[in-house]
Amino acid sequence: MKAMAPVDDSAIISFDSVTKTYPTKSESVNALDAVSFKVERGAAVAIVGPSGSGKTTLLNMAAGLDFPSQGSVRVGGVLTSELEREPLQKFRNEMVGVVFQQFFLIDHLSVFQNVMVPLIPREIPSAEKSKRILDSIAKVGLADKADRLPSELSGGELQRVAIARGLVGDASVILADEPTGNLDSKRGSEIVGLLVAESRERRKTVLIATHDLRVLDRVDGVVYLEDGRLSKIEGRGVRNA
Amino acid sequence: MRRPRPLDAVSIVFAGFIFLVLLSQLSAHVLGQAVLSYQPKGSAALTQVQNISVILAVSAAALGLAFGGAVLLITKKRLTLEIDVYRANGLPATSALRLMLNYHPVRPLEWLVGAAAVAAVADSVFGLDAMIPLYLAACFGALLLGWVVFLTFSMFGRRGFEEGRGRVG
Numbered sequence: 001m002k003a004m005a006p007v008d009d010s011a012i013i014s015f016d017s018v019t020k021t022y023p024t025k026s027e028s029v030n031a032l033d034a035v036s037f038k039v040e041r042g043a044a045v046a047i048v049g050p051s052g053s054g055k056t057t058l059l060n061m062a063a064g065l066d067f068p069s070q071g072s073v074r075v076g077g078v079l080t081s082e083l084e085r086e087p088l089q090k091f092r093n094e095m096v097g098v099v100f101q102q103f104f105l106i107d108h109l110s111v112f113q114n115v116m117v118p119l120i121p122r123e124i125p126s127a128e129k130s131k132r133i134l135d136s137i138a139k140v141g142l143a144d145k146a147d148r149l150p151s152e153l154s155g156g157e158l159q160r161v162a163i164a165r166g167l168v169g170d171a172s173v174i175l176a177d178e179p180t181g182n183l184d185s186k187r188g189s190e191i192v193g194l195l196v197a198e199s200r201e202r203r204k205t206v207l208i209a210t211h212d213l214r215v216l217d218r219v220d221g222v223v224y225l226e227d228g229r230l231s232k233i234e235g236r237g238v239r240n241a
Numbered sequence: 242m243r244r245p246r247p248l249d250a251v252s253i254v255f256a257g258f259i260f261l262v263l264l265s266q267l268s269a270h271v272l273g274q275a276v277l278s279y280q281p282k283g284s285a286a287l288t289q290v291q292n293i294s295v296i297l298a299v300s301a302a303a304l305g306l307a308f309g310g311a312v313l314l315i316t317k318k319r320l321t322l323e324i325d326v327y328r329a330n331g332l333p334a335t336s337a338l339r340l341m342l343n344y345h346p347v348r349p350l351e352w353l354v355g356a357a358a359v360a361a362v363a364d365s366v367f368g369l370d371a372m373i374p375l376y377l378a379a380c381f382g383a384l385l386l387g388w389v390v391f392l393t394f395s396m397f398g399r400r401g402f403e404e405g406r407g408r409v410g
Binding site for chain 2: 063088092165
């Protein structure tokens with residue numbers, strides 16, 4: 001891992017003995033089992049593990065999209081499981097920017113309209129909103145495709161639109177789930193570069209769930225998961241809780 | 242080319258049934274006129290034709306509502322995915338509902354206006370009682386609106402995204 005910009009000592013994301021259990025018809029499955037670690041502000045950290053190791057569940061918890069069965073998740077000092085509906089919406093809208101594994105773009109909306117979604121509840125003048133949306137689209141290299149529909153874009157372009165939407169809200173924490181999945185190495189490298197640049201240049205905390213080992217050379221720290229358990233922590237910007 | 246939105250197809254199905262009902266009433270009206278021209282005193286036959294016409298129209302309307310409801314269920318997956326995107330990005334339920342109504346052919350209810358216009362024209366030209374297609378259009382409108390409102394608020398009633406998405410990876 002490369003030593004890049006220094007990271008703050010203060011932890012912005014904290015997982016404390018997080019266990020997540022999903023009931024099935026015959027038994028309960030532990031997606032996460034007593035996982036504890038802290039991510040420091042401004043760090044770019046990869047969460048690595050095979051399929052089914054709990055990476056997505058962990059990211060969803062940091063995003064306030066899912067909640068632990070036991071233990072606690074704090075993001076920016078906020079205990080996500082204790083948030084009521086409105087503060088939770090505000091948290092999802094302002095604190096975290098999420099890049100989903102399957103993009104989750106709305107297929108009948110243009111690139112511009114898709115990227116606009118996180119800004120809809122914000123009380124920002126519409127000219128300022130438009131500028132931020134276009135800046136965000138330009139940042140991912142799709143300035144000339146703002147009025148296209150998702151069906152007119154390639155897989156790599158869809159991923160970049162998803163990233164533009166994750167960045168447009170200027171959230172403190174960016175969470176990306178398998179951002180290089182299904183992309184060739186060149187496109188994958190560009191995508192990771194975009195995300196890591198947010199950490200280096202804008203002091204955003206970036207958490208990337210991946211099984212792509214090429215990502216590890218670009219981030220500050222790595223969290224290894226195996227069968228829902230934390231197996232190892234490496235590098236900077238992340239430490240045991 | 243704009244990709245069809247999920248409720249576009251539903252609107253077409255609804256409009257089809259409205260015109261089917263209108264057509265059945267129109268046919269009965271023409272048949273009734275023909276009966277009267279051959280049998281000037283055939284009011285009993287005319288009444289019978291009109292009664293059958295109403296039964297057929299109501300049956301077609303009921304079939305349309307049942308079929309339309311089934312077609313609506315097919316749109317559930319795509320609509321809930323869209324609502325989930327709004328929810329995951331921290332939009333309040335009211336904003337999400339406003340977007341759903343803006344982005345889908347629910348608020349304009351183009352088909353309802355179209356069907357109402359055609360029914361009104363048919364009514365004035367042929368002296369036809371076109372209220373059944375209009376009632377049907379109103380029912381379809383209520384069904385569409387109710388479906389979008391129900392899906393939006395039921396999705397927003399869930400706290401997390403645990404059912405499904407959290408299990409991957």
